Amino acid sequence: MSDDSIALSNDKDRMSQDNDEDNVTDRQLRLLVGLVVVLGLCTTAGLGAYTLLRLPDPPPAPLTLAALCGLMIIAHRTRVYVRVKSNIDGNTWAEVPVLIGLTLIPAPWVVFSAIAAIVVVRCLKWLGPQKTAFGIAKEALTTGSAAAVFLALGVHADLSQPAFPVLPIVLALAAYIVVDHLVFVPVLSVATGSSAWQVALHDWASKVILHLGELVAALLVVGVFATGTNPLLLLVVPLVVVCMHLWQSRSVRTREERESWQRLAKATDELNAVDLTQVLHSATTRAAQIFSAAEAAIDLTGRRVRATESQVLADGPIPADDVPPPDETTVDLIAHDGSVRVGVLRLRFGGSVRLTEVEQYKLRTFASAVCTAIRNAQAYAELARIAAENAHAATHDPLTGLANRRRLYDRAERLFRPSARSGLFALLLIDLNHFKEVNDTLGHAAGDHVLREVAGRLRDAAAPGDLVARLGGDEFAVLLTGLPTPALAGHRATGMLAALDASIEVEGMRLTVEAAGGIALAAGTGSVEELMRRADIAMYQAKRAGEQTVVYAHARDTADLERLLLTGELRRAVAEHEFTVDFQPIVDLGTGEVVAAEALARWHHPDQGSLSPVRFLETVERSGQLPAFADAVLEQSLIARQSWQEAGFDLPVAVNVSPRSLLDPTFPGAVLARLARHDVPADRLVLELTETLTVSQLDVVERTLAELRNAGVRLAIDDFGTGVSSLSVLSRIPVHQLKIDREFVAGVQTSTEAAAVVRTTVDLARNLHLTVVAEGVESEPQRRALWSLGCTSGQGHLFARPYSAARFLSTLQRGSGGRPGVLAVALHDEGSVVRLPARRLPNLPA
Known part of the structure; x- marks a missing residue:
């Protein structure tokens, strides 16, 4: 079963359960109302029998009964309304004419007058047969209980000479109040789902003051009639009643408004949530509480949440056959600017209720707060979804969905x-x-x-x-x-x-x-x-x-597992300047003259001595110290070249570059900044690239190398011929020089294949206008063989080993045979060979 099916099934179960609970409540109400009606009929019948059997006097004058009924009608219509959930409770002054009437006319006729008055009131405002029957029966019971007190105490009612029975009046009022609560509280408790104590104590302070006012008014009127005091004092009674009525009405409205706004403020605070379901559940329960509704609901696109003030009834799809009940009040959930409508708030009161202007304003305010909360929750959910997608994308492969x-x-x-x-x-x-x-x-x-x-x-x-x-x-x-x-x-x-x-x-x-x-x-x-x-x-x-x-x-x-130990020492090595640079001369094979120098990095390890790049370069490349290392090597190389130039030797310097450095977009700028700082022309720097490592990254490094070449920096491919894509490299990397790997130089005399590779490389370089340098020249026969194949430059132990910058300068100054800058005897007599322009090294001095 799908999640939607399960949710719909759960909603149906909850709706079925709600219907069962409503049916139970209706049965309980019918039983209670029926009990009250039966008791009211019994009370009326008993008083009727008592009147016929025990009262020999004729009934009061019709005018007197009419006047008493009129006072009772006015008292019932003068009501201070108090809303208890979806039901309307009201405090009236009906006790006053009842107490006055009991002192003036026989008690049974007071009950009959009260019943007649309530019948007129209910007919004027029809509330249905059940409520009308309940109201008439309740009036019969309450008035009958007060009449029973007078009859039990033997108070004789006399319109012409009325008595002033203070105690019976007090006891009759108490009986009236007690019976009223015994009859009304259980019914209202069942109807609203509240506890009996909650209903009984609702607005108890105002009720106590009201009943005291009723007692004072009744005693005042009866006292004027009984003592013969100036009847003008009776004019004070309406004033007292009106004043107390106005005070109570204002007090009740003020309190209800204060509590309602407090509930609204609390509900607004609760709406500050990021979970949409929590917002909807809180909004519906609070709406039912704030507006005393039997039920509140919020409709979004395809979703409805229903709740009372105590629990959520349903949360699921909107039924296809949904028909709004006639007693429903709705308000659209619209943003402050009116641009977005996110849903509808529905209130069901269980009867016809007309909201006051203040309540309508409050409802619009609450709806606006709910709309804002829903939009915030939806926005947060969307942000959470996007964040989850981004988090998933950051840790997963887009093609396969696997982890990355x-x-x-x-x-x-x-x-x-x-x-x-x-x-x-x-x-x-x-x-x-x-x-x-x-x-x-x-x-x-x-x-x-x-x-x-x-x-x-x-x-x-x-x-x-x-x-x-x-x-x-x-x-x-x-x-x-x-x-x-x-x-x-x-x-x-x-x-x-x-x-x-x-x-x-x-x-x-x-x-x-x-x-x-x-x-x-x-x-x-x-x-x-x-x-x-x-x-x-x-x-x-x-x-x-x-x-x-x-x-x-x-x-x-x-x-070399030793590299693992070196990894942790790289930062210290850079900080302590343990990386130094030695220089090996590049020599014209024909004349023996030094035409350039190659920089070779060394690590002067405090414990392991001098380490060659073979032992530490891979470790440096895999660490985060590569930029600092490359910067240190370039800096020392340029400083050394500057010292040679000051001594009269303007030599280019060649520096090896890691392919990882070429992947750094800031590398060209750093190189050019170093050149400018030392006032070195760009064409006096040669960057040597390892062909076997750069082939796989041509697409990435092409832009970097083009930027360096356009600035004048010269490029060379180191160990040329050892890779599998040499021609691809030459076609895509704008280089100036090829360096023949020492493996071919070592076999140039004995291996026809090695000699063929050298000859092919030289011919290729000549056709592409590139220069060629042979690495690892160890003997004079190798030098002559290379020269015969057309290679004009070389480096190796035949001429000099790598030296420090200072020793390199001393070697240049000393030279060979008293000739500074020359490290080997020329292969030909001076003047016997004419150097053609096409054979000159473009990036090396003549």
Whole structure:
């Protein structure tokens, strides 16, 4: 069953329950009213019999009875209305003419007059047969109880010579009040659902003052008649009654208004919630309470909430056959500016009720507050939805819906905490074999379909608690958690990769996906990066060995584990200037003249001595210290070049650049700022790029390199020929120079293949107007062989080892054979070779 069906079923159950409760209440009311009517009939019949059997005197004059009935009608019509929930209670002055009449005419006739008066009043304002019968019966009981007190005390009523029975009047009033409450309170309690005490004590202070005023008025009138006092004093009675009536009416209205506004203010505070359901439930219950409604409801688009002041009756869809009841008052929930209508507030009073102007204003104020609260809750819900979507997007792969690298790292970091440990955990890194062929052959749409299918299979094969993530491209990772033994990691990994064995249908073709997985068990201490590194090593071992999975083993880790120890020392090394730069000269192979210098970074470790870049460069690149390291190397290189220039040697300086630096959009600006600070022309700086590392990032670094080249900085490709996409690099990276890898230089004499590579590189560079530098020139025969192949520049131990800036300058100044700036004997006699312009190095001095 759907959630909507369940909600609708629950609403039907609640409505059925509400109908059953209403039926019970109606039966109880009918029983109570019937009981009161029976008692009223019995009282009337008894007084009638008493009149016929015990009163020998003739009945009072019709005029007297008419006058008494008129006073009673006026007293009943003079009412101070008090609303109790959806019912209207009223305080009248009906007791005064009853008490006066009992002292002037026989008691039974007073009862008959009261019954006649209430019949006239009910006919003037018809409230239905049930309420009319109840009102007549109640009047018979209350007046009859007061008459019974006079009869029991033997008070003789005489219109011509009235007595002044103070005590009977007090007792008759008390009997009248008690019977009135005994009859009225239970009925009103059942009708409103309130407790009997709550109804009885409602507005008790005003009632006490009213009854005291009635007693005073009755005693005053009877006293004037009994003592023969000046009848003009009777004029005071209407004034007293009017004054007390006005006071009570004002007091009741003031109190009710104060309490109503207090309830409205409290309800407004409760509406300051961000949950829409809470707002609707609070608004409906408070509306029923504030406006004394039997029921309140709020209709939104397709949703209705109904409630009394004590409980929510229903919250669900609006019934299709909904018909508003005739006694319903509605108000639109509209914003202050009238631009937005969010719903309708409905009030049902259980009868015809006309709201006063103040109540209508209050209803509009409340509706406006409810509208604002609903819009705020809806806006908050929308913001929460957007935030949830953004949070999901930030931690999930948009193509497959799997977790992304960020979520994987967060989860793994939590698992590394000792408090979160619940067994062993491991990382499985999965890479699809030959996936590039799918994209190249069938297109990226087919490749995306394969990735989604693989992701679904891995997700289905994962154990509860495991996290499957896509790291990018065709690389997936699975965080294996809750492992009782390390061996189970391999078992789980095998099962997950087995899920990929079944073929995948793409565009009518069935493809078989192969993958290799590397497993790294998490150590007791460590980091996510180290766990990922180990899984990556194991995965590539699996690829090279042609195995499906390989578990990382410390003994087979070809990476220098010492780098892990160096990672924590990088910040100190940068701060303490432990990174220094040595310089190796680049020499014209023909003349032996120094034409440039290459900067080579060194780390003077306090414990391990001088470390070459091979031992620490990868660690620096993976840390956050790469910008500071690159900046320090460039700064020292430019300072050294400035010192050489001041000594008369205007040499370009070549600096190696990490591909990660080229991914930094601020890198070109930082380089150019350094050049400007040291007043170094841009063409005197050569940035050497590692071809094998930049090929995979050409799209990203092209813009950076173009900005540097346009500024005049010269670019070189280091270790040219060792990559697999050399021509792609040359076609996309605007370089000026190629540096032949030392592997080919070492075999240039003995290997025809190496010589062919050198010759091809030189010819290619000549056609592209590039210069060529040979690395690792160790012997004179190598120098001559390179020269014969057309390579004009080289560097290596044949000429000089890397020196500090100061020693490099001393070497330049000393030279060879007393010739400053020359480090080797020329290969030809001076003047025997004519240097052609096309053979000059564009970025090196002649």
